[in-house]
Amino acid sequence: MSNFKLGLKFAEELDQNDDLSSFRSQFYIPKDKNGNELIYMTGNSLGLQPKITKSYINQELEDWANLGVEGHTEGKNPWLHYHEFLTETMAKIVGAKPMEVVVMNSLTANLHFMMVSFYKPTPKRYKILIEADAFPSDKYAVESQLRHHGYDEKDGLVLWKARKGEELANYDDLEEILKSHGDDIALVMIGGVNYYTGQFFDLKRITKLGHQHGCMVGFDCAHGAGNVQLNLHDSGADFAVWCSYKYLNSGPGSLSGVFVNERHAHRKDLNRFTGWWSHNKQTRFKMRDDFDQLPGAEGWQLSNPPILSMAAIRASLDVFKDAGFDKLCKKSNRLTGYFEFLINNLNHKDIKIITPKDPKQRGCQLSIQVKNADRTLHGKLMQAGIVTDWREPDVIRCAPVPLYNSFMDVYGFVEKLKTILVISQGYK
Numbered sequence: 331m332s333n334f335k336l337g338l339k340f341a342e343e344l345d346q347n348d349d350l351s352s353f354r355s356q357f358y359i360p361k362d363k364n365g366n367e368l369i370y371m372t373g374n375s376l377g378l379q380p381k382i383t384k385s386y387i388n389q390e391l392e393d394w395a396n397l398g399v400e401g402h403t404e405g406k407n408p409w410l411h412y413h414e415f416l417t418e419t420m421a422k423i424v425g426a427k428p429m430e431v432v433v434m435n436s437l438t439a440n441l442h443f444m445m446v447s448f449y450k451p452t453p454k455r456y457k458i459l460i461e462a463d464a465f466p467s468d469k470y471a472v473e474s475q476l477r478h479h480g481y482d483e484k485d486g487l488v489l490w491k492a493r494k495g496e497e498l499a500n501y502d503d504l505e506e507i508l509k510s511h512g513d514d515i516a517l518v519m520i521g522g523v524n525y526y527t528g529q530f531f532d533l534k535r536i537t538k539l540g541h542q543h544g545c546m547v548g549f550d551c552a553h554g555a556g557n558v559q560l561n562l563h564d565s566g567a568d569f570a571v572w573c574s575y576k577y578l579n580s581g582p583g584s585l586s587g588v589f590v591n592e593r594h595a596h597r598k599d600l601n602r603f604t605g606w607w608s609h610n611k612q613t614r615f616k617m618r619d620d621f622d623q624l625p626g627a628e629g630w631q632l633s634n635p636p637i638l639s640m641a642a643i644r645a646s647l648d649v650f651k652d653a654g655f656d657k658l659c660k661k662s663n664r665l666t667g668y669f670e671f672l673i674n675n676l677n678h679k680d681i682k683i684i685t686p687k688d689p690k691q692r693g694c695q696l697s698i699q700v701k702n703a704d705r706t707l708h709g710k711l712m713q714a715g716i717v718t719d720w721r722e723p724d725v726i727r728c729a730p731v732p733l734y735n736s737f738m739d740v741y742g743f744v745e746k747l748k749t750i751l752v753i754s755q756g757y758k
């Protein structure tokens with residue numbers, strides 16, 4: 331399948347033939363104490379800073395300094411409309427229509443706001459289905475929603491588990507769960523790309539299954555947005571949420587994106603929590619009007635948003651626009667394929683990739699399972715100038731990001747990994 335080769339020369343050739351390679355220089359790459367660039371493989375946790383971000387934020391600081399409150403309407407990028415500057419590019423990246431997307435709040439907060447609208451338990455149908463190894467924040471959020479509605483979380487939570495001895499969730503099992511419990515399940519809420527295994531789920535298939543059984547279906551795409559083609563509109567999902575600080579490079583704790591399918595855009599019967607930013611823009615500042623809900627995802631906003639954080643998102647989205655998301659995904663495929671090829675070539679019994687082999691079922695992340703959960707391997711990589719993360723119980727997550735990671739990064743990573751494995755554990 332692959333036409334990859336071993337050796338330094340081939341890695342250099344891959345970089346030379348990569349027409350996105352110049353984007354790396356548009357980012358700050360973290361360095362070690364001696365000023366050498368680290369091999370940064372944790373863009374799945376916190377994406378790197380684009381060099382243009384500072385100027386985007388400075389623009390807003392300046393308008394604030396010079397204009398004060400008038401910046402809302404007179405600023406270079408009037409703050410009143412600031413979120414609208416993000417919508418189109420963000421919608422493109424997640425594969426949605428602009429009216430289906432808004433940037434607001436933080437991720438877990440948005441997950442709750444979506445559940446206010448799309449988790450409507452009844453005495454007969456009140457359960458929530460999640461993947462067994464869901465991101466902890468999602469699990470806590472879902473459990474607290476169950477409790478909030480008066481249900482026992484142990485009884486109310488249905489887990490889609492990988493089979494014994496397997497790492498990846500299996501669609502046959504999901505079908506089976508829905509066949510036997512579908513009538514009890516109010517909401518199916520899955521992480522679009524699992525944070526631990528890197529498995530990219532078939533959103534359309536899951537949505538179809540959920541809907542067949544009368545469930546609402548939503549996704550947390552924190553590990554998908556900016557990483558894979560989510561095609562949210564086409565998936566038919568009722569809602570999705572994601573953050574902007576992982577693959578979307580918008581800075582620590584930055585705001586979250588929300589998708590609400592257009593079929594819900596004008597619904598007034600859906601329960602929701604509202605604020606003045608959910609209200610009709612034309613009459614928002616009359617301040618005396620009865621509530622007049624904005625259509626589309628914007629109608630789920632509550633507050634006027636933090637502009638400085640939005641400026642960082644805007645900068646990042648402009649880099650994505652320049653590069654082209656389709657091209658990035660294509661490079662990502664090749665970069666991760668090459669990474670996989672080199673690791674498999676080590677053929678070392680102490681490590682195993684648990685991420686799906688099928689490129690359509692993963693993004694850029696590869697999760698390397700370490701035998702006997704030997705955490706020291708992660709520490710040794712760190713010492714060798716490679717930034718990855720360890721996730722309990724036994725995985726090192728590595729994400730070569732097509733915007734700023736090079737084929738040489740990947741090559742250098744595996745060369746160092748090889749040395750570490752040989753020296754510290756030996757080929758046995």
Ligand SMILES: *Cc1c(COP(=O)(O)O)cnc(C)c1O
Nearest residue numbers: 436437438465467550552553573
């Ligand atoms: C990163 C991540 C979070 C973090 O939530 P915050 O509210 O931004 O702190 C939640 N869920 C998933 C699936 C994530 O990947």
